[in-house]
Structures are given as structure tokens and as C-alpha cells.
Amino acid sequence: xxxxxxxxxxxxxxxxxxxxxxxxxxxxxxxxxxxxxxxxxxxxxxxxxxxxxxxxxxxxxxxxxxxxxxxxxxxxxxxxxxxxxxxxxxxxxxxxxxxxxxxxxxxxxxxxxxxxxxxxxxxxxxxxxxxxxxxxxxxxxxxxxxxxxxxxxxxxxxxxxxxxxxxxxxxxxxxxxxxxxxxxxxxxxxxxxxxxxxxx
Numbered sequence: 001x002x003x004x005x006x007x008x009x010x011x012x013x014x015x016x017x018x019x020x021x022x023x024x025x026x027x028x029x030x031x032x033x034x035x036x037x038x039x040x041x042x043x044x045x046x047x048x049x050x051x052x053x054x055x056x057x058x059x060x061x062x063x064x065x066x067x068x069x070x071x072x073x074x075x076x077x078x079x080x081x082x083x084x085x086x087x088x089x090x091x092x093x094x095x096x097x098x099x100x101x102x103x104x105x106x107x108x109x110x111x112x113x114x115x116x117x118x119x120x121x122x123x124x125x126x127x128x129x130x131x132x133x134x135x136x137x138x139x140x141x142x143x144x145x146x147x148x149x150x151x152x153x154x155x156x157x158x159x160x161x162x163x164x165x166x167x168x169x170x171x172x173x174x175x176x177x178x179x180x181x182x183x184x185x186x187x188x189x190x191x192x193x194x195x196x197x198x199x200x
Contacts, residue, residue: 010148023181023189027058028084030123031074038124039070040097040107044182054157059150066147070103080121085131086180120158134159
């Protein structure tokens, strides 16, 4: 099969991209509005962008009507956000938080998650998160303003929280973390099926 992307509608293009670029890590991002309303939402267009300086990158797509999501509006307003890693035990709560809710809805409350204070930013965080990255906005890269257009968010990591049980011999124990990855459509995967391959 060959596809000329100029001939595709948004839905088919989305399926071709997300069906082949996988598994994708999930950034479970918390933000807060200027009015103090907390927001929590998962995004699977996510990765590490730099180590020096430490920068995480994730992208949000505009809604079908072309409007931007609350997460992006809050980041624009405050310049702060926190990325949490989704674990197997948090799948249901993560799924609850991904709905298209009104801006006054607090997804922490909706998903039954306890909040606590971050160390370096004013954004609330998931109290029992195993790993979280507190970030300050470094740059926004707008990729369009039409439905489905992305906005790439680059955030400098100011503080990292790692649960004590996950820290072994100077590194995070990925198997114990038991993180969740995103596949196509409504499908997810776990990260325990791993192997080692020394570099040449």
C-alpha cells in the first residue's frame, strides 16, 4: 500500500501515523489554570528531547473544531506542567482523565486521584506517582491551527521524583515501574517484555 498524504483525510492520516509509530510512551500531564483549576490528561506523542539541558517533549493535537485543549491553554498561561509516568495500576484513572471535559472540571477529582504539592512548580501532582518530572515551559512550536494540528511543547525538567522502590544501583528499575505504552486506537501495551542488545 502506498499513500500520498496530500490525498488523505485527517482520520486516515492519524491511523497511519499512530498505527506504525508504536509503542509510544504516555505523558500524563498535570497543569493548572490561572483560576486554580487543576487539569490532568494523557498524551502519547511524547519523548525525551535533550539531556543537557534536560528537556521533555510532547505534542497536543487541536480538537475537531480547531480549538486547543485545556492543557495547552494552561501551559501558555502559567509556563508550568508536570509529566507523570503511567503504571499498570493507574490505567483506569488515566483513561478517565482523557475525556473531553469542560475547563472547570478537575480530572484529579474525576479519576479519584489524591493531589499533593510539587517541589518547584505551582502545578498539583499525583500523590502516589512513581515517577514525575516537574517542568518549566521552554518553547512551543505551533504546527498549524486547523483540526488535528499539533503543538509541540518543550519543557525543561526542574525536578524529578522517583519512588524509592524503583531506584536500584543508580538507575530506575523499568520492570518494577511496569509502565504502560500506547498502541493504535484503544489498544495499550506493557513494557515488561524486554531484551538487552549491546551496542557495537
